[in-house]
Amino acid sequence: MKIHEVIITTCDKNCNHHIAPMGINIIDNKVIIKPFKPSKTLDNLKESKCAIVNFIDDVRVFAGIVTGIKREWSLEKVSDNKVMRLKDANAHFTLKVKAETEDKVRPEISCEIIDRKTYKPFLGFNRAQFSVIEAAVLVSRLGRLPMKKIHEEIEYLKIGLDKTAGNIELEAWSWIEEKIRSFEIEHDA
Numbered sequence: 001m002k003i004h005e006v007i008i009t010t011c012d013k014n015c016n017h018h019i020a021p022m023g024i025n026i027i028d029n030k031v032i033i034k035p036f037k038p039s040k041t042l043d044n045l046k047e048s049k050c051a052i053v054n055f056i057d058d059v060r061v062f063a064g065i066v067t068g069i070k071r072e073w074s075l076e077k078v079s080d081n082k083v084m085r086l087k088d089a090n091a092h093f094t095l096k097v098k099a100e101t102e103d104k105v106r107p108e109i110s111c112e113i114i115d116r117k118t119y120k121p122f123l124g125f126n127r128a129q130f131s132v133i134e135a136a137v138l139v140s141r142l143g144r145l146p147m148k149k150i151h152e153e154i155e156y157l158k159i160g161l162d163k164t165a166g167n168i169e170l171e172a173w174s175w176i177e178e179k180i181r182s183f184e185i186e187h188d189a
Contacts, residue, residue, distance in 0.1 A: 010045055030111065063132055064172070066140045067178065078115075079094075
């Protein structure tokens with residue numbers, strides 16, 4: 001099953017929004033979200049029964065969230081939905097939760113796509129953007145993967161970054177490197 005790397009926005013009953021990068025499955029008019037336990041995304045999905053899938057080509061959003069260097073992103077209201085979308089998203093899907101399958105680690109939340117909007121073309125990721133997204137996934141696994149593996153993967157991903165990065169990708173990559181350095185300093189002490 002294909003996994004699409006996106007940004008999910010959710011909110012709780014008080015409309016406090018949470019923004020999280022996530023891999024999702026899209027099957028026809030259905031989206032499967034499998035957040036790890038515990039997570040704010042999971043709590044919000046269970047509470048509000050809705051979410052927004054944001055398709056965005058600014059990879060700083062992925063890197064900023066997983067590194068904690070930048071967690072605030074501009075949001076914008078979506079018609080009558082209480083969950084807002086990323087203002088700079090290329091496109092979004094509005095989701096309604098239809099079913100939940102419990103699991104000890106990653107429950108499966110099945111959602112129906114109730115609306116789709118496109119704001120600007122999504123031209124795909126270049127190699128640098130792909131490298132940042134893959135590095136962001138590695139950062140989200142710090143403490144779960146051996147550091148040797150993370151360094152090997154980062155070294156390989158840097159090849160694509162060096163060949164095709166613009167300023168946005170270089171900024172995002174610097175956040176990734178900073179997070180890895182900080183993690184190693186914290187855990188070597």
